[in-house]
């Protein structure tokens with residue numbers, strides 16, 4: 531911060547802003563949550579607009595190079611997440627751009643299958659201990675190619691008839707009292723407005739919340755997975771076999787090298803890409819502790835510093851580790867990784883106690899496999915999400931369908947991932963369309979109608 535400012539703030543003159551579209555449903559942010567919301571609102575009959583700041587859809591799942599869709603099922607091999615998530619995986623699979631254990635391998639302890647993921651360092655996403663078997667088993671998790679996913683999501687948006695604005699930053703909600711009526715966005719075409727009868731904040735970081743006057747939760751406590759920024763990058767042309775042979779022949783030397791790399795501020799931890807024909811690609815997801823992931827100065831520092839560290843990593847591996855001689859950096863994520871931003875205070879705030887029950891809410895709109903809580907996951911393998919966690923407490927005409935859903939840190943850290951956000955989007959988009967067609971506010975949508983509609987879309991809900 532420049533401390534010698536002579537002027538602390540300026541007043542902007544009032545101005546006329548062109549309205550470029552009047553929509554039923556306006557979704558801001560085209561990540562997993564936003565795509566889910568826009569596609570489902572449009573499919574349910576709402577005239578829908580989607581505004582995305584970058585030139586592609588998918589958010590962290592594409593531009594963030596985070597292409598692992600985990601925890602679709604539990605350790606017992608039961609699938610919990612389906613609906614639009616399964617549809618995307620099926621569409622990607624049809625293009626040869628998805629990889630996942632086949633259904634008969636969900637929950638298997640077969641060594642060959644378990645080892646495939648362990649050797650790729652993908653334990654965290656694929657392998658859990660099944661306490662009943664006393665063995666490690668494989669979860670239903672999918673990998674997708676981010677470049678194909680960008681195109682597939684464009685197709686889904688187009689097929690659903692969503693009006694899409696790319697390269698457009700949603701900057702300001704348009705308010706009438708405590709009701710959101712639309713959003714002002716900035717692009718190379720200048721400043722314009724889209725009006726929406728329902729607005730869905732899918733910016734991940736809850737960008738519309740503070741300016742609309744919604745109550746928010748900020749400040750994530752460390753240590754926590756969601757208290758980090760991240761800078762993902764991929765190295766390709768790696769000879770895995772050669773690296774494995776070196777590791778097996780000289781394990782101490784390998785360990786020493788990784789220690790040295792870490793001491794030089796490089797990143798030793800990585801995953802092996804298991805996408806079809808991409809065996810020689812290595813994925814890095816370095817997390818950098820960050821106090822405020824929406825602070826532009828912090829974001830700038832992390833981007834510059836971590837890019838340097840990515841280069842240190844690659845140059846070191848290339849020089850010292852057999853297998854990396856002909857490697858190169860294939861891509862760095864165009865989008866800085868954000869694990870947590872602001873979160874809405876909704877009609878219901880999910881807390882730790884909600885993870886420790888097997889009792890669904892009356893307005894459950896999604897069920898998630900709870901695989902990341904050790905012994906507690908064995909006791910409570912499912913997590914239920916109420917519609918109310920997407921509904922801001924004190925603002926009308928607004929839903930939140932992204933990782934900014936109403937939850938405490940402890941819940942958000944486990945359930946803010948790609949499949950979860952797609953589910954929030956599916957529920958919010960569907961609810962918005964139903965509310966509009968029945969002439970009620972999104973807060974008062976008919977839950978029975980919403981659930982029936984979600985079931986028809988292949989969503990797995992309790993009690994059905």
Ligand SMILES: Cc1cc2nc3c(=O)[nH]c(=O)nc-3n(C[C@H](O)[C@H](O)[C@H](O)COP(=O)(O)OP(=O)(O)OC[C@H]3O[C@@H](n4cnc5c(N)ncnc54)[C@H](O)[C@@H]3O)c2cc1C
Pocket residue numbers: 558559560561562563564581582583584587588589590591594596597598599600698699700701732733734735737759760761762815816817867868869931932933934946947948949951
């Ligand atoms: C390093 C890292 C590793 C991760 N690993 C995994 C993993 O393996 N599997 C997994 O499932 N999840 C993983 N996650 C989490 C996951 O990527 C996110 O939680 C998920 O993508 C959240 O989806 P979202 O739609 O809420 O937000 P995002 O994916 O952040 O999407 C938000 C979208 O909104 C757009 N946007 C933001 N602000 C505006 C604005 N003002 N106007 C217009 N557009 C805007 C963004 O450009 C983006 O497209 C990881 C995250 C990180 C950072």
